[in-house]
Amino acid sequence: MIELKGRKLVLGVTGGVAAYKAAELVRLLGKAGADVHVVLTEGGARFVTAVTFQALSGNRVWTDLWDPRMDNNMAHIDLTRDADAILIAPASADVMAKLTHGLADDLLTTLCLARDCPLLVAPAMNRQMWEHPATQRNVAQLRADGVTLFGPAAGEQACGEVGLGRMLEPEELCEAVIGFFQPRLLAGRRVVMTAGPTFEAIDPVRGITNSSSGKMAYGLARACAQAGAEVVLVSGPVALPVPAGAHRVSVRSALEMHEAVFAALPGADVFIGVAAVADYRPATSAEHKIKKSGAELSITLTPNPDILADVAGLPNPPFCVGFAAESRNLDEYAEGKRKAKKLPLIVGNLVQDGLGGDDNLVVLYDAAGRHPLPKATKPDLARAIVAHLAGLLPQV
Numbered sequence: 085m086i087e088l089k090g091r092k093l094v095l096g097v098t099g100g101v102a103a104y105k106a107a108e109l110v111r112l113l114g115k116a117g118a119d120v121h122v123v124l125t126e127g128g129a130r131f132v133t134a135v136t137f138q139a140l141s142g143n144r145v146w147t148d149l150w151d152p153r154m155d156n157n158m159a160h161i162d163l164t165r166d167a168d169a170i171l172i173a174p175a176s177a178d179v180m181a182k183l184t185h186g187l188a189d190d191l192l193t194t195l196c197l198a199r200d201c202p203l204l205v206a207p208a209m210n211r212q213m214w215e216h217p218a219t220q221r222n223v224a225q226l227r228a229d230g231v232t233l234f235g236p237a238a239g240e241q242a243c244g245e246v247g248l249g250r251m252l253e254p255e256e257l258c259e260a261v262i263g264f265f266q267p268r269l270l271a272g273r274r275v276v277m278t279a280g281p282t283f284e285a286i287d288p289v290r291g292i293t294n295s296s297s298g299k300m301a302y303g304l305a306r307a308c309a310q311a312g313a314e315v316v317l318v319s320g321p322v323a324l325p326v327p328a329g330a331h332r333v334s335v336r337s338a339l340e341m342h343e344a345v346f347a348a349l350p351g352a353d354v355f356i357g358v359a360a361v362a363d364y365r366p367a368t369s370a371e372h373k374i375k376k377s378g379a380e381l382s383i384t385l386t387p388n389p390d391i392l393a394d395v396a397g398l399p400n401p402p403f404c405v406g407f408a409a410e411s412r413n414l415d416e417y418a419e420g421k422r423k424a425k426k427l428p429l430i431v432g433n434l435v436q437d438g439l440g441g442d443d444n445l446v447v448l449y450d451a452a453g454r455h456p457l458p459k460a461t462k463p464d465l466a467r468a469i470v471a472h473l474a475g476l477l478p479q480v
């Protein structure tokens with residue numbers, strides 16, 4: 085994924101144990117395509133050396149306000165002039181206090197004062213330092229000044245205490261940075277989605293399921309969350325991490341999924357049915373493991389409710405989006421499903437075009453007709469679907 089391609093980031097690393105995680109963060113940001121320029125404070129340099137950051141970023145590391153390597157000797161101005169953002173991770177209580185008051189007594193704080201790009205801050209400190217009224221005043225002031233805070237998280241701290249103040253993990257920070265640059269097309273919207281396969285039990289150890297990977301749904305949940313939506317992901321059994329900003333409700337069978345969806349629906353603006361819901365379930369599920377007898381065994385199947393059709397059939401339904409995976413006649417079948425289930429939008433794809441893989445060929449169908457999406461990676465497709473559906477939502 086190169087979702088930060090073309091982005092220049094200045095990463096400020098201040099004095100805190102979490103500085104060791106900043107090394108991994110540089111690697112992840114670089115992997116996502118960003119051009120990372122590290123500015124190390126004196127405190128930060130006590131934890132990790134400039135050599136590490138230089139090797140990982142492939143760029144010179146800056147530590148000194150008076151660094152003569154910049155031709156015009158104005159590192160404090162030039163470093164951020166074409167930057168897309170300054171990210172400070174870890175941000176100590178001290179640097180946050182300085183930022184609040186506009187102090188500029190080292191390269192990083194001077195850059196922050198002289199910047200014309202967004203400032204993102206990932207606090208990392210002992211829980212009592214975080215809870216201190218002085219820090220909380222600074223946090224409120226920084227937010228009022230338009231600074232974006234990522235975290236902190238709660239958990240066990242380097243000092244052995246447990247509480248709020250841990251820096252977000254590098255993976256979470258990288259996701260937050262990617263999300264920061266996305267347009268907030270779904271801000272204030274509540275999105276309920278289904279994901280993955282369902283598992284219909286035959287007995288306590290066996291069942292009927294399918295090979296849905298859940299990747300499309302989880303990718304879409306991530307794109308919705310990054311577009312500013314509150315996301316509830318009602319998910320069948322898949323081993324995928326929950327995207328940042330989404331809340332997962334784990335279910336197994338279609339009936340459980342149906343119940344969980346309707347419990348999550350109040351207040352929903354959008355419902356997206358991505359799950360590969362089993363059309364049938366065993367009419368009865370044996371209480372104990374079925375023993376082999378050598379004789380023929382038949383299982384009677386009974387139809388499952390159609391979750392998407394039931395949601396779309398509500399008197400005041402949310403904006404409903406369906407998925408249609410077909411092996412042929414995509415236009416006819418997808419549009420047919422859209423009409424039959426009364427959906428304003430359906431996402432169709434031909435299964436031979438890579439369902440379950442990392443790339444998909446997708447066509448959107450709505451009242452205005454068919455809209456083929458350019459072949460792209462799943463994150464890009466997910467964003468294109470979000471942009472299309474956001475454009476169809478009634479204004480609030």
Ligand code: CTP
Pocket residue numbers: 278338357358359360361362363388389390391392393405406407408409421
């Ligand atoms: N869906 C659902 N509940 C079901 C079945 C499907 O919510 N019990 C949703 C899926 O999440 C997807 C869409 O409906 O958004 C798929 O439509 P469907 O007609 O069920 O697709 P298939 O099961 O593939 O239909 P067919 O076997 O007829 O092709």
